[in-house]
Each structure stands twice: as C-alpha cells, then as structure tokens.
Amino acid sequence: MTQAQLVQLAGSIIAILALAGVARWLKLGESRISTEDDARRFAEEALAGFEGGRALISGDGGAALVQGQGTIAVLKRHGAKVAVRRLVPPLRVREAIEGATVDTGEKLFGPVTLFGITADQVRGLEAPLTLV
Incomplete structure (x- = not known):
C-alpha cells in the first residue's frame, strides 16, 4: 500500500468511528426498555x-x-x-x-x-x- 492509500484508509476508519460515536450520543436505534x-x-x-x-x-x-x-x-x-x-x-x-x-x-x-x-x-x- 502506498502512503496515500494508508492515509485514505485511516481517514475512512476515523470517519466511521466518528459517525458511530454521534449515533450513540444521539441514542439512535436504542430500543432498550430500561426503566x-x-x-x-x-x-x-x-x-x-x-x-x-x-x-x-x-x-x-x-x-x-x-x-x-x-x-x-x-x-x-x-x-x-x-x-x-x-x-x-x-x-x-x-x-x-x-x-x-x-x-x-x-x-x-x-x-x-x-x-x-x-x-x-x-x-x-x-x-x-x-x-x-
């Protein structure tokens, strides 16, 4: 892999983790009946x-x-x-x-x-x- 491809891969992974974090913070898809x-x-x-x-x-x-x-x-x-x-x-x-x-x-x-x-x-x- 070239350096440009590694940077692109790292950027994609960071973007996915950021979106997952936002979804968790907004409690999207959370259906647990806790209380x-x-x-x-x-x-x-x-x-x-x-x-x-x-x-x-x-x-x-x-x-x-x-x-x-x-x-x-x-x-x-x-x-x-x-x-x-x-x-x-x-x-x-x-x-x-x-x-x-x-x-x-x-x-x-x-x-x-x-x-x-x-x-x-x-x-x-x-x-x-x-x-x-």
Whole structure:
C-alpha cells in the first residue's frame, strides 16, 4: 500500500468511528426498555390518548407492560424500535420458565415474555383495571 492509500484508509476508519460515536450520543436505534419512565414514554408516544401509570419491565429490557386508563400497553423490542399494542384486561398470562408470558392474541405481534416477572405480578398490575 502506498502512503496515500494508508492515509485514505485511516481517514475512512476515523470517519466511521466518528459517525458511530454521534449515533450513540444521539441514542439512535436504542430500543432498550430500561426503566418505568422509558416504558411509559414509549407507550404514550405510540398509543393515542394513552397516559401511562405503573409498569413492569422485563429483566432483559426487551419487553414491558404499562398500566393505563382501563387498558394495558404491551411493549416489546422489534429491531431498533419498540412495538406497542393496547390490550384490554383480563390479560391471557401464563407462567414460563423465564418469567411470565402474555398472549396478545395478535398473530403478527405474538406473545410477549417478561423475564424475571411472575404471572402474579402481571395480575397485580391489571387488577385495578378489572375492578367494577
């Protein structure tokens, strides 16, 4: 390689690292659901008129449930985005080895497993919404 080619290669690598740094700084493509505040924000941005309350966050940051006014938002990571659906209680929930699995009833969205969360915790989240 000539010196000019080495300089060009070094410049390209520096430019790629700079762009990666800017993307990280702007949190582009970040879809981890780390906190209840994150879960509420994702749910409120995706569902018209939804005001989030309590939330259950999967231990891996890949899913969450957020209590709303009579409904529950189900969130799951989908690539670099977070997919959100609104469900009406009672939820179809079952114990899984990893945690609790909520069946959304939607074939394309599929079931959502919350790692480290029990079915009793899910029922506790939805209980205030099912009282009449």
